[in-house]
Amino acid sequence: MEEKNQVFKIVMMKRKAVLYIIGAAVIIFLMILLLRDRKPFGGSNTSFAAxxxxxxxxxxFTSGNNTLTLREEGEEWLVNGKQPARRSSILFITRILTEMQIKSPVSEELFNSGITSMGIEPVAVKVYEKNKLLSSFLVYKTASNQYGNIMKLKPGSKPYIVSVPGSEAEIGSAFTVNELFWQPYTVFSLQPSEIHSVTFENLSDTSSSFMIKYAGGIPSLLGNDRELTGWDTSRVLRYISYFTRVPFESWAPELTEAEKAGLSGD
Structure with missing residues (x-):
């Protein structure tokens, strides 16, 4: 009888051991499921990248009552379905949207003092692949950090500073509803066949002003209201070709009205 009791105890102990092992395995499996997609600053829902x-x-992009849409149309991107977008700006924003990562969390105290108390409103961002929404989040543009932003997934979410790994670029300014930012930095982009005339007016020395007429592919040069002779045709044609693409560095929205008037000579 005593021997049977010993056998029974051994069997029960083995069963308990098996149950403990199974229970531990289940717990480990659940932990793996819960933690495998976790990010350094919380759950996977803190990922902003598309x-x-x-x-x-x-x-x-939506800011207040203003909305701007960038859409791929064939081989190019359009700004609000009208103007072609600057290629470098599209490459920049798509790199940000696909590569950006959380740099550091922002405390509620810092968010309230740097964003809420300053009255900074967010730019709402939605990113699509065809008709599929890939990501959506809020961008608060700020000079309080070198990356120019604090982001949230939604109004009640935790705030974070976001950057592109390997880059120290200020990315906050790229989230803008200003159409000019996205358009090509080009003053002229004309083919010679599209040009009828070019007038150069020298305000400091009017005697050096001139006009080139280019009708039917035949150039003529005028100065002081009369047609000039003895000029080099190849140089005139080369001058016309300069208007095929005349770029500029960037927009200058910070100029005052007085400064603008000074540039135009008014």
Whole structure:
């Protein structure tokens, strides 16, 4: 009888051991499921980057009552369905949207003092691949950090500073509804065949002013209200070709009205 009791105890102990092992395995499995997608600053829902299957095809920015849409149309991108977008700006924003990562969390105290108390309103961002929404988040543009931003997934979410790994670029300014930012930095972009005339007016020395007429592919040069002779045709044609693409460095929105008037000579 005593021997049977010993056998029974051994069997029960083995069963308990098996149950403990199974229980531990289940707990470990659940922990793996819960933690495998976790990020350094919390759950996977803190990821701002878009993950397209192929590529981003539409980006929407909303700030107050203003909305700007960048959409891929064939071989180019359009700004609000009208103007062609500057290629470098599209490459920049798509890199940000696909590569950006959380740099550091922001405390509620810092967010309230740097954003809320300053009355900074967010730019709402939506990123699409065709008709599929890839990501949406809020960007608060600020000079309080070198990356120019504090971001949230939604109004009640935790705030974070976001950057592109390997880059110290200020990315906050890229989230803008200003159409000019996205348009090409080009003053002229004309083919010679599209040019009828070019007038150069020298305000400090009017005698050096001139006009080139280019009708039917035949140039003529005028100065002081009369046609000039003895000029080099190849140089005139080369001058006309300069208007094929005349770029500029960037927009200057910070200029005052007085400064603008000074530039135009008014």
């Amino acid at each position: 993950r397209p299957v192929e590529r981003i095809t539409r980006i929407e």
